[in-house]
Amino acid sequence: MDPEVEDIRVAVSTVIFSLRTPRPGDAPAVVLPLVKRTRDPFEGLWALPGGWLGACEGLDAAASRTLGETTGLAPSYLEQLYAFGAVDRSPTRVVSIVYWALLRPEEVSDVENVGWFDAADLPRLAFDHNEIVDYALWRLRNKVGYSRIAHGLLADEFTLAELREVYEAILDRKLDPANFRRQVDTSATLIPTDRFRTGSHRPARLYRYNRDVELADRGPLSRSPETSVR
Amino acid sequence: MDPEVEDIRVAVSTVIFSLRTPRPGDAPAVVLPLVKRTRDPFEGLWALPGGWLGACEGLDAAASRTLGETTGLAPSYLEQLYAFGAVDRSPTRVVSIVYWALLRPEEVSDVENVGWFDAADLPRLAFDHNEIVDYALWRLRNKVGYSRIAHGLLADEFTLAELREVYEAILDRKLDPANFRRQVDTSATLIPTDRFRTGSHRPARLYRYNRDVELADRGPLSRSPETSVR
Missing domain, CATH: 1.10.10.10 (Winged helix-like DNA-binding domain superfamily/Winged helix DNA-binding domain)
Structure with missing residues (x-):
């Protein structure tokens, strides 16, 4: 095996979409929580909540843990979205497994260091996180057409x-x-x-x-041991 | 950063679906190529084609390269399917980014050490590759309902x-x-x-x-630098 493979690290990040009505009577807008980075790289920029994958935890568990640690949010269901692994997406080589979830407005709570941003009007984010949000929005728009x-x-x-x-x-x-x-x-x-x-x-x-219908059908993966690790 | 994150390695694997008609006049069946493992772990078992992610290549490029090296197959389009990262899926900790593609029967060529198997009748495969194929089949069945x-x-x-x-x-x-x-x-x-x-x-x-219609719409990722790295 090529020893250079050791230099690749795995992280998880999560895109949480919710709705916010700016003022009563206004139309709601799609919003998402971001965390301000307190160290390099990209210190001071906003980023998706996330962190490193632990050596003894599954991907789903890592997504839940890092989301909870950074934002306090605990959606009932996180779905894996996509793995982002472009060589230049970070100063060091990092493959990020990105999850996404939807939160009902009443489930949203304000937490220190977390900002909620209008998905259509984001600042320049850390890493390739603008691209990740664009992809998540595209998937959301596609999915709304053929699912509940x-x-x-x-x-x-x-x-x-x-x-x-x-x-x-x-x-x-x-x-x-x-x-x-x-x-x-x-x-x-x-x-x-x-x-x-x-x-x-x-x-x-x-x-x-209809509560008898699953919000999202994960297919065979819902029976996978991955979902129950840690 | 937790030093144990260094012990996680990243691999890519690919599920290639094609059709095979056992005898003229028979109905076609979904088939996929597998490679026999020549070393531990799981020596002697069949596995999905794949390999390690290179430190200087993107995920898409790694999927194409490892597929070519192991099977000689070069589908015009590989789509990322899912990242599999259960703690116990391999004796060492490996996160596998899995790609999939469809091949027309005339694009299939026979290569040494590669076996084509009926997707509905697989042997016990190495790692969690039976589970990966089940997931890919489920996605294929879902996708056939709302796409071309x-x-x-x-x-x-x-x-x-x-x-x-x-x-x-x-x-x-x-x-x-x-x-x-x-x-x-x-x-x-x-x-x-x-x-x-x-x-x-x-x-x-x-x-x-209609050739004017893309076979699959990758959305914003089709403009991503990831697809053009290496």
């Missing part, structure tokens, strides 16, 4: 207008309300409740999603 | 029956020919040609897929 992933950003009960606003925030474009309602009605993934959102507008029926 | 990925296994021109047999091989179940034809007609991704397949059956029109 938008529900991962919503409270348990929501109006169709709120669901549409999630899609609009992810896709970064306006959707026709009547068309959207028709598509949701035919997809049959929502269960109407007897409750209504009341306020300054006409009362709107609240829906919930 | 089946075309990666077909010759340039094909009959609708041949396309249906690709879907049947991937999904491992029979599809209704009339329903299948209707779905293909409405999807508008195929271009009918003026040519017909003649033989023992009624002549069947040949189709080709």
Whole structure:
């Protein structure tokens, strides 16, 4: 074996997407938490939460641990996104296994040294983290078309207008309300409740999603020992 | 930094799917190439083609290089599948970045020490490679439902029956020919040609897929420097 392979190190990073409504009545925007780097390389720049993979922990466990240590966040489900390994992405050779998760707005808590940024308006981040966020956003936009992933950003009960606003925030474009309602009605993934959102507008029926359906199907990996290590 | 992180090494492996028709007239089956291990660990068992990541090469480049060195195969497009990093997947700590690709049957060539195996009937493989193949098959089955990925296994021109047999091989179940034809007609991704397949059956029109459409959309990563390193 080539001895130079010893010089490659493995890290994990996590992209957490949530929604934030700047002011009541505003449309929500996709936001993500970043951590300010306190040492070189890239001291002073914002970076994705993460850290080194431990010699005795699996990838999933490392992603959960480093996310908790840096942000205090503990999403119920982290999905592996992609491995980034370009030679020049860091001054030393680092392969980063990147995870992502969605957090409902009520699960977001403010933690010292963590900033929440609008995904569409990021500063220059450390390493290749701008590229990683772009890729995660692209995957989110793709996935929202063929899965129920938008529900991962919503409270348990929501109006169709709120669901549409999630899609609009992810896709970064306006959707026709009547068309959207028709598509949701035919997809049959929502269960109407007897409750209504009341306020300054006409009362709107609240829906919930079918809890019998997995938010994301990991396929054979959900049975993998990897997920239960440490 | 924890010094134990130095003990983790990075490898790449590749799952190549193709189709093989055991005898003329038989339905095709999904097959993949494996390499027999000539040293410990797992000496004598079959394994996915792969090798160590070089200190100065990107992940994509390492996947192409190791695949070429072990099998002589050079698919036009390798897609990153998943990173496998369970603590106990190898006697030493190895994180494997796994790639996958589809090869058309005419691109398959026989190479010494390489065996082509029916994906549905594999022996016990080295490391966690059975689990990796299961995951790749699951992704292939999922992806065939919402993408044009089946075309990666077909010759340039094909009959609708041949396309249906690709879907049947991937999904491992029979599809209704009339329903299948209707779905293909409405999807508008195929271009009918003026040519017909003649033989023992009624002549069947040949189709080709629209070359203006990318076989797989890599999104922002297709512009990444990673893909052009080495």
